[in-house]
Amino acid sequence: MASRNPTLHFNIIMVSRSKRIAHRGGPGHSRSTSQSTGTPSRESSTNKSLPTSSPKKPSPKKALKQRANRHPRGRFGTGDTMCSAQRMVDMQRQDAIYLSQSEYCSAPPIGLELVHMQIVIPGDTLVPKALRNLQVFDEIRREHRVWITREENSETCFDVSATHTKPLHVALNAINQKIHDMRLSEESLTAHYFVQSPEGDKESTIGYEIGKRPVVKGAKNNSHYSKYMLDALVIQFAAALPPALKTLKFLRYLTMHVDFGHLNISAKPKTAGKRLSVEEFSRALNLYSSRGRGATIQTEMPNLEVANELLSSLISHSEISKENAEATLTHHVQFEVDKQTVSADLLDREGSVMATSSKCTQTEGHPPLDWIVSAPATYMDWNLRVDSRPNLVGDRSGQLSEATANFVHSFIFKIDGEDCAETDTPSKEADGPPRRFKLPRWQTAAHGNLAQVSSNFRTKSCARLQYRDTPYEIQLSITQHWAKLPVSAKPDRLSWSVSVSSIHWEEALSECKSNESSREFEGALLNRLWPGEGSLKERLKEFLECVFSIQTAIVELQS
Template sequence: MSEQYLGILATMSRDWPLPGSEVPQERSSASSSGSDWTSRTSSSQGKASTKIYHTTKVLVGNHEHPSKLRWPSFVEPVRPKRGSTYAKPRWERDIRGSEVRRPNHTNKAGQQQHAQEQHDRVRFKHIEKPAPLPSYVAQVAHQLHMVQQTEIEKYLGDPPAGLQLIQLRMVLPRELDSLKVLDETRRSKEVWITRVDWSIIDVHAESMKSLRGALKEINWFMHDMLREDQSRLPRLLLQSPTRATEQSRILLSALRPRVDYAMHLALDTTAAVKKVAASITAELNAQADVILGGIKELEMRAKFGYVQLDHNRSSLGKSVLYGDLEKHFRNYGHHGDTKFESRFLEPHRAELLLLYLLDPANGACGFPESMRESCSVTFSADRLELSADIVGPSAVHPQVAGMRLLEVELEPRLNLITVCPDFTHDWNLSIRSSEHKNVSKIDDKLVMKLSFRPAQRFGPQDVLKQPSIEPFTLGKFGNKVTETRLRTSAIVPWKTTPYLVEIGVTTVWKGINLGIQPRVFWDVQVYGNHWESAVNRVRSDIRRKDWGPDMCDVWTGEEKTMTGRMEGFVKEMLGIQAVLEEYS
């Protein structure tokens, strides 16, 4: 039998008498170490007396461990009264996991021991366990993976010297901004691709098999480039007359075609809705591969504005019948002679339009209280746009937040212009793509230091009032800035539909020189409340966007066909167009 158990039995025979025998009184005073228990024992005469018993301890490692012995059946522990000298000991685990006795805080030694334990807890709390060493199999697999990655990544650079390589030169349909779009072809087909000029590349391969595989991939890439170029050309759609007839004359003397005479009240819009919806659906389906391809972020917007056509390239004369204009649309758009201007002058009209939408009597806004405002500042430098949101433009100290740097494509992926000669405004549906870039720490600090003077607002009609920018500097990035834009907008829900109407006012300066006279415009945009997330949803198995079957995630509605759901959108666009006609 071990010495620990012999010591326990000896203590039991000495300190704990058998039932019915007299209990010996070994100690008459409390131990200052807090290791004693106060107990009440019942004698055979029914009198109670207080006895002190010593607690058995066993050393476990460097700590005292209480024995697992139980109190005898004739002993009942007593809870000490407040202020009593004898405190009931409590057990706890220390930072090493062993059970130790909590010291008695009634004396100085116990307080010092407690303070030392608290110090050890803080000291060892932040010590992290060392990471387990990987197994031999894991180390070999990691080394093999690193070797394979090195072999693959070598094709992303220039071809090594001293190898007998097959070389082929190719001319692309247009200039290529970066060769990174061909990195997957380099890795999978094991070829080197270098740039000779912006639109000329050289392909180097060690075998004909690799070269043929790379040529197949590059040919498909060139095919997509050609289709993308075709999709970027504006598509002109003619809206059927609702305030005129098919026999009305359209004047072509100005840049924008317009009817000679338009009625004030619109006729039935059913035919116009069906025709435009069918045309938009056909264009979206035809360009779906180009629109949904890639992983860049998309933004889809419908804007009101003016179409501008260069009639010098056509032989239509000064006027044409309404029904004959669509036949000649194929003569436009292929030579840069079709433009769409979405910025209006006279910004005070934006406030009038906003008040009309917020008036409950007009029924144009389903929830006027849900209107929200937005304010931002944007610095444009070629294809880069550095933007930041302004929080509290009418507060005492407007703050800058939400900074982002985007590389935007100059031409939209889709640009469908609906020409409306019997209205003052046309409208278009465009899809633009952009890619997020990292903002340097220097530019981040400079933009965050921008200061503004609050806008003076006194009512709902002043939501579009803008704050004033204090003079600023942007360092090296400021030398590249070609345009500075300060924009405030009000976003209003359109009736009870999922579409929003955004009315914005934009102040534009050339460069970052705020001392020159700026230009002020206003615009009207329409988009779905769900478009931002729906148009950028990506499938996990392929690198392309997923708009659902028949694009039902973007074009929502109760209709089963895409054309039917598109008719709901076009109908709302014509309704907003009629409201905008009053404030043109």
């Protein structure tokens, strides 16, 4: 973030015919340049060899007579007269140039002697979601006459090829600027950072290091939130919400949820120290909102025993759940094929759990709204996200093809008496409502062509619990992860997560009308998202009390 233009670090390897030159560069090494190969565009092209003088124009009277005698079909700019020879040659030249430039939008030809350059973007957090489709580089490919391809199974490594070295250097600056612009357009306009300020913040110092979570130095985790924390965040949310909701006006099919996790610093200003005051830390987080994201929240946590204890604690917590509350358990399976997500519900049928209601979806590139709240005085951070609901792909109903559906329905799981905990502690109140997770175990390996191409296989077990007498719902889930199709019941890794959503949020977001004025839209949407009497601050306070109560319950188990 110290450099104005490029904010990405590149590892560049240049291979020029028989010579190999290694070059490592960063933002300071990528020189800004205005050089261009001078490739003519398709829209404007001239030929100096052709005569530039135009024929003599007829007199005004003669022109009026010719126009009056012309057939109506040839009037109003749709004349049936033939183009001039110069115009026809010019159009042919433009088409030839466009077709010749189109060859750069594919893989480089085999057998052609080329100079190669490799660009490596370190870390997935710095890769814009729009880079999943390399068509975003088509303009650069045509203008600078370079081939841009991606290594197989790599989202962060690109190969750039050209017939000479000069267009490679010019294309590097163009690619760098393009990625920088995409990051700003995807993140800085939607991501905002807030600080859940601790009491006595004037004397507090916060650790601020790359690869670590910001925490208050010399202080223990505070499990209980204070009125000061709540009121300060209510004021910030009430001021920032109305203008932020403008980004949702023309979007459809949105979902809204709160996720808990740990904030991780992946990049920081060079001038920032390792210990900051609360005010300095707030300013540092604000830079991420305007200059691109350098801090992300990790919502997957590894200690599964905490998930079991948290589920039992939430059910019996009088300030969170209703009396005699029961958690609803559901199971789902997901995997990816050709960058599309195939998902299905799991239902228990006579002891065997099988997949049903399968569908294929494709997720949007980035969230339209992402608010991250850092809580350095407690154990748990959180964020408020508004995502585009995954798009159904395939046929109009989003159902899978017959081969894919049969592949999914061949999955067999079993939910037995073993729970997810690593210890052998028996479940409390075994005859009552479920207070511990029971995970589906993989039983039978599926066969078929899709078994070789499927990846990121996971099963998700979710427990849902209503928060008091409110529309808010707590979702606690455990996910089993496999890199590919499972070959055994033991997953590659396990994780758990907790989130909050509302049964009315999705309906409220889908009722947005683009023909409303900005002020009417903001007021109506705020009333639908957080209904009730009183001002916006009073309604937000009730919502944040729900978030803080769950945050406190998690911190109490961790301390």
